[in-house]
Amino acid sequence: MRVADPPSILHLRDLNSFLLRGDGFAYTLAVTPDGDLRHLHWGGPIEPADVGVLLTDDAREFGSNTWSSPRAHTEELVAHGGRRLDESALKVEFADGVRALDLAVESSAVSGDELTIRLADRHYPFAAELHYRVRGGALERWTTLVNDGETPVVLDRAYSASWGLPSQPRWVATWLAGAYAAETQVTRRPLGPGRLVLESRRGIPGHAAQPWLALDAGDDARAADGAGAVWSVALAWSGSWRLTAELANDGRLHVTAGVNDFDLRHPLPPGRSWTTPVTVGVYAAAGHDELTDRWHAYERAHVVPRSGTVRPVLYNSWEATFFDVRPDSQLELARRAAALGAELFVVDDGWFAGRDDESTGVGDWTPDRTAFPDGLKPLADEVHALGMRFGVWVEPEAVSPDSDLFRAHPDWIYQWPTRPRTLARQTHLLALSRPDVRAHVVEALDALLSSAPIDALKWDLNRPLTEASSGLEDAGSVWVGHVEGLYEVLDRVRELHPDVWIESCASGGGRADLGVLSRAEWVWPSDNTDALERLAIQHGYAYAHSPHTMMAWVTDSPTYLTKREIPLRFRFHSAMTGLLGIGGNLAAWSDADLAAGAEYVAQYKRIRATVQYGAMRRLSGAPDDVTAVAYVAPSGDQVAVFAFAPSVRQLRRTVLLRLRGLDPAAVYADAASGTRHSGALLMHHGLRVPLIGDYASELIVLDRI
The missing domain is CATH 2.70.98.60 (alpha-galactosidase from lactobacil brevis)
Incomplete structure (x- = not known):
């Protein structure tokens, strides 16, 4: 009993x-x-x-x-x-x-x-x-x-x-x-x-x-x-x-x-x-x-929706096409993404009416009639036929001055009647503290999600709140009302479309808190996709949040923000320490890179449950120029060890990493070489990891025998 x-x-x-x-x-x-x-x-x-x-x-x-x-x-x-x-x-x-x-x-x-x-x-x-x-x-x-x-x-x-x-x-x-x-x-x-x-x-x-x-x-x-x-x-x-x-x-x-x-x-x-x-x-x-x-345990058990479900390998088209979103180029990217092993294809900014650049269209969540005369359904159907889910980017809290929504409702933004309106990324902020604005946003998103088989939303916001007045008397503080309004809209959309997954983004990591994570499956931690700089960003993010909420992309080299040249291997290994996403222009990848990418995706799928839901250990004892992290599966049967060095110096060829959280009495086998180590040896002496040259990276998978 x-x-x-x-x-x-x-x-x-x-x-x-x-x-x-x-x-x-x-x-x-x-x-x-x-x-x-x-x-x-x-x-x-x-x-x-x-x-x-x-x-x-x-x-x-x-x-x-x-x-x-x-x-x-x-x-x-x-x-x-x-x-x-x-x-x-x-x-x-x-x-x-x-x-x-x-x-x-x-x-x-x-x-x-x-x-x-x-x-x-x-x-x-x-x-x-x-x-x-x-x-x-x-x-x-x-x-x-x-x-x-x-x-x-x-x-x-x-x-x-x-x-x-x-x-x-x-x-x-x-x-x-x-x-x-x-x-x-x-x-x-x-x-x-x-x-x-x-x-x-x-x-x-x-x-x-x-x-x-x-x-x-x-x-x-x-x-x-x-x-x-x-x-x-x-x-x-x-x-x-x-x-x-x-x-x-x-x-x-x-x-x-x-x-x-x-x-x-x-x-x-x-x-x-x-x-x-x-x-x-x-x-x-x-x-x-x-x-x-x-x-991590608290978020997994009590905060994040669909915890326990492994997150899909994602492809996002933003850095491949930016605002030039056309069905033919998106479909070509989708075919290549599916061949790599991607499971979710997301069309980013640029798919909706009049969106040729960042100055127009936000707020009008209908497909551009020139690019998508039959709406998003044909593209979504093609993506589904390739074996992937389909998602789109939205920014529901913002509105462009050059949009049908703003022309119809210029009073729906936060503004002071006697002061200039502040633009940020060419948008105003919709007053979600107002019931009529919230009702419209829910209706618009419901119509979008009902118009095509859309499985995911990347929910973005690219501006702060300014002119904190909703135009309604006795409406309460806008600083409170906007967030409560956002939660109401998110909750209502999830109620209407319970199978849709949501990614939270705010110019990168501007909104990655426990409140939004109770309504989103994962977060976009940063617009910076440079694989080296992402190591520090992801290292810090994981102090507070579970890796199963941390999206990370493999993008092209050089990256469009930092212009740094980084090998494909390092880029994949960096992204594989969180939720693996791909954001490069696959139409320009060589056959060799596409084949290597497919191998990395397959390798990630073999360890992703361990990375997303295992115990994460930041490994100390390595030289200052080495970043190392290990993930131990909840069962203890698998260990994934990542090590990174932007430049190996002083004739060093290997590092010795002392692991933590293993069973000292168990034996662990290297999945690639078959070499066996006792848990005690791995913890007290260490695992020798080869790191050679510039942008050296290594992934070693250990299976408990």
Whole structure:
């Protein structure tokens, strides 16, 4: 008889406390006799008996009257008011001008793996309901703000949660910084007293940083080799966001995460409520390897649609034809892509009405009548006959001034009546905060997807949000309304066409967050398809996101952005570390390159389940000019090892890579040579990998015997 799993949330009534327990972590909070909600612990597992000890620990400590009171790390929700001088998570303005909160616990409820605690203001009919949900090795938190009064309340700041971390003598932060074509660069810095602020004010998550942050004690060697505790926070929000880590000079640290309060002023009318996006906390006891495993497991089990289904090998025609999209050239590319082994053929920008360049047509999602007089169905049918699925590129949130949609509805964009309209990539942003605009976009996409057997959409956005006014009174903050409108449109399209797969793109990696990943099968991490630069981009992306969401293309040499010459082998190996896509002009490939490409695709298909769903290990110990990564299949029966060196120097011909996560008692055979290695030898001595010349790359597949 199977023993039932222990409950993930315990209400310790005698201590008026709650103990939340997930895979490898515990989180504890308590209600004080005065009705305050006190944070006690976030970290490794503890027992119910330990909570009593935590309650007797005096968290106030010595301080002067210059300290924030109470200290932020002791509060579950840091709300503006009183002598709270630390970074707050909630700030509101009442109708009488009061901008301070005084919250006390009113009620609590436990339902399965979810806890809700209602905090009510001691004077005003206003409440904040804190929600907690255990998801395997992750803890989800969000807040519902409720106006039970008869006058409006304005939300000036409404973050999703405050996260209190334990005291440590040293803290080091890891985050994913970048820019267009250089997204998700791993950035690591010691924290000093003060605030580290990561944010986007663009209306999308943006290229400058991911809404993700990791914090550890700063022992780089231990963290890299799989030791040392790490705490991490991310936000599931596809708009402007803010993450702040505030460190006091006594080592106390707390993190706030939520919708950016930049230009927010979100009204909450009488009798209304608003729920913040989810913020997610992950704790790992064994360094960044384990942290990566936990984030990947969380996305696979609780976020991304169709997780567990291997992603197809994709071909995209953008870099082959750009705006010159014609059925005959697309069909020729499709034939060659099918011969390579591609399983999904996507026609990128340029297929719709009047789209000769980037200045026209966006918003009119009907095929160009000159190029496609019978619509997209004939081409889609031909692609299906070749054994591939068919997809198209769209940018549903934008509209060109030179388009039928804009001429019919010039009021449907964000704009100030007395200010110039800002163009970006020759488009305006449609006001998805408006119900009529959302209804039109759903109708247009439904018509497109119903007009032909279309299996996939590449959903792009190539501009920030500016002129944040929808033209409607009492519509709420546009910064909030646009993202909620986007989610509504995506959800409705997926409901109407449940078999359609969606790729998220925003000028590359400008929108690759947990919010959009709950509605898209994968993400386009960067417009930069240079195979060398992609190694760093993909390395950083995989810190926060599972490889089964990371699309990577093999494109022509030189690449159109960097003009760098890179061999085909290196280009394929780089793309094979994620979701393999091909974006080169296959009509210009030689017979030798086409034959080699087919071999690489076949090799990828033999390992793709391991790459997409296995445990990823960043391999250390190699020279600085070598990038190496291994993937261990969930069953442990296959290991794929990739190694890259842009230029091999100092007469070196091989590198020795120490693998991790293997069975030391098992024997592994090289699939190509048959050479056998014990797991112990591979981990403690290493795997010798040949790397010779410029742009050297190697893939070694090991099968457990």
